Amino acid sequence: MGRAHILQRDQVDISEYCLKEEYIVEEVRRFEHAVLTARQQLRAIRDHIPPATAADIAAFIDTHLLMLEDSALTQEPARLITERRCNAEWAVKIQRDALVAVFEEMDDPYLRTRKDDVDHVVNRMQRILLNQGPMRHEVPDSRLRGYIVLADDLTPADTVLMQHHGIAAFATEHGGPTSHTAILARSLGIPSIVGLHQARRYVREEDLVIIDGISGVLLVDPDPETIRYYEGLQRQERVHFAELIKLKGAPAITGDGITICLEANIELPKDFESVLNVGALGVGLYRTEYLYMNRDRPPAEEEQFQVYSQALHALQGRPITIRTLDLGADKQVDSSTGRERRVLANQALGLRAVRLCLKEPGLFLPQLRAIIRASALGPLRLLIPMLSNLQELYQVLAIIAEIRAEFRSNAVPFDPDMPIGGMIEVPAAAMCADLFAKQLDFLSIGTNDLIQYTMAIDRVNDEVSYLYDPVHPAVLRLIRIIIQAARDHKKPVAMCGEMAGDPRYVRLLLGLGLRDFSVHPAVLLEVKKIVNNTRLAEVMSLSEQVLAASSSSEINDLLGRINAGLN
Ligand code: PEP
Ligand code: MG
Numbered sequence: 001m002g003r004a005h006i007l008q009r010d011q012v013d014i015s016e017y018c019l020k021e022e023y024i025v026e027e028v029r030r031f032e033h034a035v036l037t038a039r040q041q042l043r044a045i046r047d048h049i050p051p052a053t054a055a056d057i058a059a060f061i062d063t064h065l066l067m068l069e070d071s072a073l074t075q076e077p078a079r080l081i082t083e084r085r086c087n088a089e090w091a092v093k094i095q096r097d098a099l100v101a102v103f104e105e106m107d108d109p110y111l112r113t114r115k116d117d118v119d120h121v122v123n124r125m126q127r128i129l130l131n132q133g134p135m136r137h138e139v140p141d142s143r144l145r146g147y148i149v150l151a152d153d154l155t156p157a158d159t160v161l162m163q164h165h166g167i168a169a170f171a172t173e174h175g176g177p178t179s180h181t182a183i184l185a186r187s188l189g190i191p192s193i194v195g196l197h198q199a200r201r202y203v204r205e206e207d208l209v210i211i212d213g214i215s216g217v218l219l220v221d222p223d224p225e226t227i228r229y230y231e232g233l234q235r236q237e238r239v240h241f242a243e244l245i246k247l248k249g250a251p252a253i254t255g256d257g258i259t260i261c262l263e264a265n266i267e268l269p270k271d272f273e274s275v276l277n278v279g280a281l282g283v284g285l286y287r288t289e290y291l292y293m294n295r296d297r298p299p300a301e302e303e304q305f306q307v308y309s310q311a312l313h314a315l316q317g318r319p320i321t322i323r324t325l326d327l328g329a330d331k332q333v334d335s336s337t338g339r340e341r342r343v344l345a346n347q348a349l350g351l352r353a354v355r356l357c358l359k360e361p362g363l364f365l366p367q368l369r370a371i372i373r374a375s376a377l378g379p380l381r382l383l384i385p386m387l388s389n390l391q392e393l394y395q396v397l398a399i400i401a402e403i404r405a406e407f408r409s410n411a412v413p414f415d416p417d418m419p420i421g422g423m424i425e426v427p428a429a430a431m432c433a434d435l436f437a438k439q440l441d442f443l444s445i446g447t448n449d450l451i452q453y454t455m456a457i458d459r460v461n462d463e464v465s466y467l468y469d470p471v472h473p474a475v476l477r478l479i480r481i482i483i484q485a486a487r488d489h490k491k492p493v494a495m496c497g498e499m500a501g502d503p504r505y506v507r508l509l510l511g512l513g514l515r516d517f518s519v520h521p522a523v524l525l526e527v528k529k530i531v532n533n534t535r536l537a538e539v540m541s542l543s544e545q546v547l548a549a550s551s552s553s554e555i556n557d558l559l560g561r562i563n564a565g566l567n
Contacts, residue, residue, distance in 0.1 A: 001148075001168065001208070001209070001210045001211075001227070001230060002146050002147050002148040002167075002168040002169065002208075002209065003146070003147055003148065003206050003207070003208060003209075004147070004148050004149075004150055004203045004204070004205060004206060004207045004208075004209045004220075005144060005147040005148070005149050005150070005167075005205065006150050006151075006200050006203065006204070006205050007149055007150065007151035007152075007154075008200070014089045014090060014093050014126060015089075015090070016086055016087065016090040017086070017087050017090070018085055018086065019081075019085045019086065019087060020085075021085070024081060024082055024085060027081050027087060027088055028078045028081050028082065028088075030088050030129070031077055031078055031081060031088035031091065031092070031129070032074075032078065034088065034125050034128040034129045035068060035073070035074050035125065037128045038068055038121070038124050038125050038128055039065060039068050041124065041128075042061055042064055042065050042068070042124075043065065045061055046061045046062070046065075059296040059297075063117060063296070064117060064120060064121050064124075067117060067118070067121045068121060072095065072099060073092075073095065073099075073118075073121065073122070073125075076095050077091040077092050077094075077095050078091075080094055080095065088129050089126050089129045089130065092122055092125055092126055092129070093122070093126070095122075096118060096119070096122040099115070099118045100115045100118055100119070103115035103118065144162070144165040144166070144167050145165060145166035145167070146166065146167070146168050147165075147167050147168060148167065148168050148169045148170060148171070148209050148211055149162060149167050149169075149170040149171075150170070150171050150172075150199050150200050150203055150209075151170065151171075151172050151173070151200075152172065152173050152174060152200070153172050153173065153174040153175055153181075154170065154172050154175070154181050155181065155330075156180045156181050156184050156289075156290070156293065156330070156331055157293040157294050158181075159181050159184045159185055159188070159190070160184070160268065160290065160293065160294060161294065162190070163188050163190060167190065168190075168191070168211075169190060169191040169192055169211035169213070170185070170190065170192050170193075170211070171192065171193040171194075171196045171199050171211060171218050172192075172193075172194050172195070172196065172199075173195070173196055173197055173198065173199050173200065174194070174195060174460075174461075174462055175194035175195055175460055175462060176194065176195060176457075176458070176459045176460050176461060176462050176464075176465040176468065177194060177195075177465060177468065177498075178448040178451070178452070178459045178468065178497075178498050179194065179330055179459055179460040180289075180330050180331055181194065181330070182194050183267075183448070183498065183520075184267055184290075186520055186522065187265065187266075187267055187271065187520040187521070187522060188267075188268075189522055191211045191212075191213035192211065192213055193211060193213055193216050193217075193218060194462065195462025195465060196216075196218060197462075199218060202220060203218075203220050207220055207221055208220075208221055208222065209221075209222075210222055210226070210227075210230050212230070212233075241525075244525035244526060244529060245278075245525065247279075247525050247528050247529060247532070248277070248278060248279035248525065249279055250279075250528070250532070252527075252528045252531045252532065253531070253532060254510065254531055254532070254534050254535060254536050255532070255533065255534060255535040255536075256535050256536050256537055258515070258536055259515075260510070260515055260516075260517065260531045261281055261494070261515060261516040261517070262280060262281060262517050262518075262519070262524055262527060262528055262531070263280050263281055263282045263283055263284030263285075263319075263321070263494070263516070263517070263518040263519075264278070264280035264282075264283055264284065264518065264519065264520065264521045264524060265283075265284065265285040265286075265287070265496055265501075265518050265519060265520050265521075266283050266285070266286045266287065266521075267287050267290050268290050269291075269307055269310070269311060271521065272311055272314040272315060273314070274521035274522075275315060275318070275521055276314075276315070276316070277521065278521045278524045278525055279524075279525075280318070280521065280524055281318060281319075282315065282318040282319040282320060282321070282379075283311075283315065283318070283319070283320040283321055283518075284321050284444065284494050284496050284516065284517075284518020284519075285321055285323055285383070285444065285496040285518050286311070286320055286321060286322045286323060287323055287326065288304075288322060288323060288324065288325055288326075288367065289325060289326055289327050289331045291304065291307060292325070292327065293331075298363060298366070299366075300366055301365075301366035301367075301369045301370045301373075302370075304366060304367055304370035304371075305369075305370040305373050305374055307370075308320075308322060308370060308371060308374035308380070309374050309377050312374065312377050312378035312379075312380065313377075313378075315378075317378065317379070318379070319379035319380070319381060320378075320379070320380055320381070321380075321381040321382075321383050321421070321444070321518070322371050322380060322381070322382055322383065323383040323384075323385055323423070324353075324354070324357060324364070324367055324368065324371070324382065324383070324384055324385065324396075325353070325356070325357055325363065325364065325367055325385075326352065326353040326385040326386065327352070327353070327356055327363075328347060328350060328351055328352025328353060328355070328356050329347045329348045329350070329352045329460075330347070330348075330459070330460045348452060348453075348458050348459065348460075352386060353385040353386035354384050354385055354386050354387060354392050354396065355386065355392070357396075358392065358395055358396070361399075364399070365399070365403075368382075368399060368400060368403055369403055371418075372400065372403055372404060372407065372414045372418070373407070373412060373413075373414060375414050375415035375418040376413035376414050376415055380415070380418055381418065381419045381420070381421060381441075381442065382400075382418060382419070382420050382421070383421045383422070383423060383444055384396055384420070384421070384422045384423065385423045385425070385446070386423060386425060386426060386446075386449065387422045387423065387424070387426065387429050387436065388426040388428050388429055389428065389429075390432075390435055390436070390439065393422060393436065393439055393440070394439075397420070397439075400420065404416065419441035419442055420440060420441050421440050421441055421442035421443060421444055422436050422440045422443060422444070423443075423444050423445075423446045423449075423496075424436065424443050424444070424445050424446065424450070424482050425445070425446030425447075425448070425449035425450045425453070425497070426449065426450070426453055427450065427453050427454050427478060430450060430478040430479075430481055430482050431478070431481065433481055433482040433484075433485035433486070434485040434488060434489065436485075437485045437486050437488070437489035437491045437493075438489055440491065441491065441492075442486075442491055442492040442493065442494070443482060443485075443486050443491060443492070443493040443494070444493070444494045444495070444496050444518070445479060445482050445483075445493065445494070445495040445496070445497060445500075446496060446497045447470060447475070447479070447495060447497025447498065447499040447500070448497040448498055448499075449497070450475065450478060450479075450497065451468055451469070451470060451472075451475055451497075451499075452468075454472070454474050454475055454478060455467050455468065455469065455472065455474075455475075469552075470499040470502070470505055471505070471508070471546065471552075471555050471559065473547070473549070473550070473555075476512070476546065476547055477547065479495075479509075479512060479514075480512055480513075480547060483512060483513045483514060484513075487513070492516060493514070493516065494514075494516035494517065494518050495509065495514055495516070495517055495518065496518035496519075500514075500517045500518060500519050500527075501517070501519030501520055501523040501524070501527060502523075503523075503526055503527070503530060503566065504559065504563065506527050506530045506531065506534075507530060507534050507539045507543075507562045507563055507566075508539070508543050508546060508559065508562055510531070510534055510536060510539055510543075511536070511539035511540045511541075511542060511543025511544070511546075511562065512543050512547070530566060533565065533566065539562050542558055542561055542562045543562065545558050546558045546559065546562070
C-alpha cells in the first residue's frame with residue numbers, strides 16, 4: 001500500500017516554430033540556461049550516488065557532463081537558433097539527429113553505441129526546456145521510499161534502482177510474468193503486477209493505491225473497509241512466514257524418505273544473505289548479468305574474482321552455481337557503457353547468452369578466468385546458458401581448457417574438478433539432452449526459456465503470456481526427456497526456472513523424477529513444506545497420467561488430485 005508515483009518516460013514530443021527576429025537573443029539565452037541546469041542536475045545526481053552503487057556509475061555521469069561541455073551540444077544549437085530562427089527544443093533536436101547519424105555510420109560497435117549517450121543528454125535538455133524536470137527515479141534523493149511506481153515498462157536495471165529507492169511496489173503496463181523484471185521483483189520481494197494495460201490512465205500522482213500481486217489487482221483510492229481487509233492479509237502473510245521460517249533448519253525429505261535438494265536462485269550479490277536465512281543448501285543459479293548493469297564498463301576479471309570469492313565466503317562452504325553471462329533479449333547492456341539499450345524485435349531469438357559470449361571474447365574471457373580462479377577457494381560450479389548445439393559447448397570447453405593450461409603453467413591455483421553444467425532451455429537441446437548429458441557434469445532445466453521457445457511466446461510480451469503454460473504436454477514431455485537423459489548418464493539434473501518454485505507444480509515435478517530444485521529464497525520454505533508433505537509413491541502414478549493426458553481440463557483435474565491436501 002502506498003502513494004502512487006507515475007513514471008512517464010515516453011519520448012519528449014518536440015515541434016518546430018519560427019521566431020521573430022527580436023526573440024532570438026532571448027531564445028539563445030533560454031537554451032544556454034537549459035545547458036547550465038542540465039549540468040547542475042547531473043552534478044547533483046553524481047554527488048548523491050549511494051555508496052552501494054557500482055563505482056563506475058559516477059564515470060557514466062561524468063561522460064554526460066563532458067558532453068555538456070562540448071561545442072556540439074553547447075554552441076551548435078545556439079547557432080542553429082540564430083540562423084534558422086527556430087525554437088531551442090527544435091535546434092537541439094536537429095543537432096541530435098545530426099550527431100546520431102554520424103554515430104550510426106560508424107563501423108566500431110563501441111562508438112556506435114555512444115549515440116545512446118547523445119539521446120540521454122539531449123532528452124534531459126529538452127525536458128528542461130519544456131519545464132518537465134528530471135524523472136524522479138533518476139534523482140537519488142527523490143523520496144520514492146514507500147511509493148508505488150506505475151510505469152509503461154521497467155527494465156531489470158530500473159528495478160534494481162527502484163529497490164535502492166525503497167519503493168513499496170510497482171505495476172507496469174507491459175511485460176510478461178517470467179520477464180527478468182518480474183523475476184527480479186519476486187526475488188527482491190517487491191510486490192508487483194506486470195502487463196496491466198492502461199494502468200497509468202486511471203491513477204493520478206499521489207493517489208493511494210494497493211497492489212495485490214497475488215491476484216494481480218491494483219486498487220485505487222480504496223475505502224477504509226478495503227484497507228482493513230488488506231491490512232488483515234498483510235498480517236496473515238507475516239504469520240504464514242513466521243510459521244514457514246521454523247522449517248529453515250529442517251531437511252527437505254518426502255513422507256516416504258527421499259531427500260530433495262533445495263537450492264536458491266540469486267540475482268544480486270547482496271542476496272547471498274537470504275540464501276542463509278532460508279537454509280538453502282547452496283545456490284543453484286547465480287545470474288551474473290546484474291553485475292554488468294547500471295555501470296559504465298563491464299566488470300574486469302579481478303573485480304569478478306573478488307565478487308565470487310566474497311560469495312563463497314558468505315555462503316560458508318555451500319556450493320554456488322555461477323551461470324556465465326546471459327545478456328541479450330530482455331537484459332540488454334551496451335558493451336561500451338553498461339547501460340541498458342532498447343529491446344529490438346525478436347531479441348529472444350538473437351545474439352544472447354552463450355552466443356553473445358562466444359562472439360565477444362572480451363566479455364566472456366574475464367568472467368571465465370575469474371570463475372576458474374575462484375574455484376580454488378570453494379565449491380563452485382559453472383553453468384552455461386542457452387546451449388543449442390554441441391559445437392557451442394565444445395567451444396566453451398576449449399576456452400576453459402586453454403585458460404586452465406595457462407593457469408597451470410603460471411602456477412595460478414584452480415580446482416580442476418569444478419563441475420561444468422549446461423542449461424537446457426532451448427527445445428533443440430532438450431530433445432538432445434542425452435548428448436549434452438554425456439559431455440557435461442550436470443544439467444539445469446531453465447523452464448522460463450524452455451516454455452518461451454517451445455510455445456513460441458516472447459516472455460516479455462504480455463499479449464501472448466496467456467500461452468505460457470508449464471503443464472502443456474509438450475513442455476512436460478521435454479522435461480521428462482531431460483530428466484531421463486540425465487538419469488541414463490548418471491548426471492545430476494536440477495530445475496532453476498520459475499516453474500520449480502511454483503507451489504502448483506512441485507508435487508508434479510517430484511512425480512516426474514525431479515530431485516533438485518533451485519528457487520527464489522522467498523519461496524524456498526514453501527517448497528520445502530510441500531516436499532515434506534508429499535509421498536512420492538502417491539504422486540508418481542498421477543504424474544504419469546498427466547503426461548498421458550490430452551486436454552487441459554484433464555490435466556487440471558489431475559493436478560487438483562496431485563495437490564490434494566495442499567492449501
Ligand atoms: C530459465 O530460462 O528458466 C532461467 C532460469 O534462466 P533465465 O530466467 O535467467 O533466462
Ligand atoms: Mg533462461
